[in-house]
Amino acid sequence: MPDSRPSTEEILAKGKAEIRVKRAGVVQFQDFLVKKKAGPEGEYPYLFIDKFVDLSELIRVAEEYGLPVTAKNGSVFPKGKSSKDFAHLLKKVG
Numbered sequence: 001m002p003d004s005r006p007s008t009e010e011i012l013a014k015g016k017a018e019i020r021v022k023r024a025g026v027v028q029f030q031d032f033l034v035k036k037k038a039g040p041e042g043e044y045p046y047l048f049i050d051k052f053v054d055l056s057e058l059i060r061v062a063e064e065y066g067l068p069v070t071a072k073n074g075s076v077f078p079k080g081k082s083s084k085d086f087a088h089l090l091k092k093v094g
Contacts, residue, residue, distance in 0.1 A: 008066050021057045039083030
């Protein structure tokens, strides 16, 4: 895995991102998939992992990658953002 973090555009184009997270006290690389969810302004993309991840880690990932994040135990948006802030991203890619 390269040291540089992929951009939001690269993640959306690839449809996934390998992200370092701490789970149960262990640092791991996990695959997050890009999924779409309907919001009031149209569909928006978010990163999804089908595992439990600490809420603090979900917040960190959302802030660092600039996308909403959903895991088995919850969903978070980057600070001060909502679904309407991400609807335009799918129009660029798709």
